[in-house]
Amino acid sequence: MYTTIRGFVEEYRLEAGQTQKLLDALTDESLNQELAPGYRTLGQLAWHLVHNNEGMLIQAGLTFEAPAQQERPSSAKAIADAYRSVTEGLLKAVETQWTDEELSESIHLFGQTWTKGLVLYIFLKHEIHHRGQMTIVMRQAGVPVIGVYGPSKDEWAAMGAPIPE
Template identity: 30%
Template structure:
């Protein structure tokens, strides 16, 4: 349902996209973790872990005003999961934290600036609501799309995300 609340619209979109992302992650075969479709590509497991770790990064947009990639004390994701069960548990944990923080936020808070930078080099300086949409949701959806290509190349049925996939017809 449409609402004029930026925060509520982001939450609704997040709810949908998290459900779809989990469906893709459930199909990632850990036994093929090292698979790469190209030498410049991330491995299957690196990509799946990145998709999950982006949730913690997205939470920073809600809970902080900036993130410096050069800050050695900045929050970092935990160690690389060593099984699909660990990956899904981290996904569920990070999803719950992101939802909780976004639910506790407000439309007014979504207008506050978030600056993403590497020292003096500013990568992104926009309102938090925009940061969540562009660097958060869009970034995650992009990598989830890459993950579905890996699944296709490995001949693993791809779930339909916005309607049925070729595997579901």
């Protein structure tokens, strides 16, 4: 749970930057890759990150611009650009619309009572969860996976380093 706006903003900027790298690596062809039949496609996961940004936080009382389009674009670049735009709007909204003191205020969300600080925490963990799913589907789609918390297998190989087991 976050107790300061600055704490959230600093961590989210880092995490959103990692998410942006993955989104920027997607190709139009990769967007239809499924993990397995009946599961979200890579494009649906990527677009969910754009609309996740708006959904949970707007319900929590923040106001910022989000794409009006509900269906995912067919262009990987359009998804990546939308995420970039929503992320900047979200950060500006958190910085200007909430205060450190307000992070301890309770709100009702998803049938539960959460503090605003907890909303920010769960929001970020939700994004990280889906980002992890994306890396698996990216590998299946043949898209080079970018390391998030350390080098990916592809990056280890590019460095000429032995791939750790």
